[in-house]
Structures are given as structure tokens and as C-alpha cells.
């Protein structure tokens with residue numbers, strides 16, 4: 001049984017314990033979610049003080065106490081800072097939303113390495129993203145997140161009758177099955193995904209994130225896209241996300 005080990009991880013969440021300690025939720029590339037204590041990390045002079053802040057990517061040195069089954073952080077080396085995320089409310093809320101989705105999905109289950117790579121690549125783009133690009137980037141991250149969970153709906157065919165979705169009419173969302181469906185199968189009042197939003201998804205999810213990030217979409221399509229994506233993610237996770245509630249008007 002190895003008690004000391006090193007892993008590359010992102011800090012997803014911190015909680016204050018007592019006056020000076022931090023309990024961290026880490027997302028490790030090779031181990032998934034880990035809860036670990038950073039003793040003294042709130043002290044001004046602590047070496048862990050800044051590296052243990054949310055969204056920092058770090059090489060983390062851990063000790064596992066086999067008796068209590070607890071993890072303790074012995075050191076952290078910064079690999080990428082998160083300073084850019086703190087300079088914009090939009091960016092910070094988006095990163096918080098992504099982190100909450102990772103936690104609520106238990107780190108993406110067995111696909112945690114793929115989810116880790118997606119999260120770190122997305123955070124890197126978000127770091128210097130202009131505010132107007134934050135929402136499309138967030139939709140990209142969340143759709144790719146659904147794909148990793150195996151919960152992304154078919155974007156080309158109606159999920160009920162299998163006919164090809166008409167990219168001039170857009171699609172509808174079936175709330176029960178969380179599928180994209182055609183106009184003939186949609187019930188009255190179904191959420192509509194406008195043509196621009198459907199075409200955007202069909203086009204961008206086939207290319208690497210970096211390239212998709214450069215594709216824009218108009219305001220109205222973006223609004224409907226956000227609504228649909230947030231719905232799909234919360235349905236897949238079977239829970240409402242706190243950050244979406246607290247970030248109304250920002251996200």
C-alpha cells in the first residue's frame with residue numbers, strides 16, 4: 001500500500017475547516033475526485049495558500065492515512081494559475097458551474113481522464129476569454145461533458161421518429177426523454193432550439209474545442225442554446241445546479 005503519491009489535479013472547491021485549514025475537492029487526472037486536507041492553507045505564510053485556491057492546476061503531493069482513510073496534502077506545485085478567472089465575474093461563474101458539474105457527476109465516472117482533459121483545456125481558453133465568448137464556451141464545455149457521460153442527444157436525427165432534423169427549422173427538446181425531436185413529434189409548448197443554435201451545435205461539436213471556440217452565434221440562438229444545454233445537463237445529473245441558481249443573469 002503506497003501512502004505517499006503525486007498527481008496532477010485541478011482544485012474544484014475549497015471549504016474552510018477551523019481557522020486556518022482548507023478541505024479541498026481535487027479532480028485528479030489519474031484518480032478522479034479526491035477530498036484532501038490542506039493544513040494551514042489559510043495562513044498568510046503558507047506555501048499552499050494560493051495554489052490551493054479553486055481552478056488552480058497543480059502537481060499535488062499527497063499522503064494517504066490508511067487508518068482514517070483520509071488524504072492530506074503535503075505540497076503543491078502550480079502548473080497553471082487561475083488569475084484570469086478572478087478578473088471577470090462571468091468567467092468565474094462559468095468555471096464554478098463546470099466544477100459543480102464535475103462534482104455532481106462523480107468526476108465523470110470511469111471516464112475521468114477524458115473529463116479532466118476537457119476541463120483543463122476549457123479553463124485555459126476561459127482564462128483569457130472576452131466576456132461575450134464565455135457563454136458559448138460554457139455551452140461547448142457542457143455539451144462535450146454530456147458526450148463523455150454518454151448523455152449527448154443525437155444532433156442529426158429526431159430522437160423519436162429518426163427522420164433527419166431540418167436545419168432550417170431547428171429542433172425541439174423533449175423534456176421526458178431529453179432528446180432533440182422534429183416539429184412533427186414535438187408537443188405544444190416544447191422548448192424550441194432555433195435553426196442557428198442547431199446548426200451551431202452540429203458544426204462545432206465535430207471540431208476540436210479550440211476551433212469551435214472561434215465560431216460565433218447570434219444573441220437569440222445563444223439564449224435558447226443556453227436554456228437547452230442547462231436543461232440537458234441538469235436532467236443528466238438528476239439535480240439542479242446551485243451555480244445556475246446563484247448565477248442567474250450572469251451565466
Ligand SMILES: [Zn+2]
Pocket residue numbers: 158159160161162163181182183184185
Ligand atoms: Zn420526429
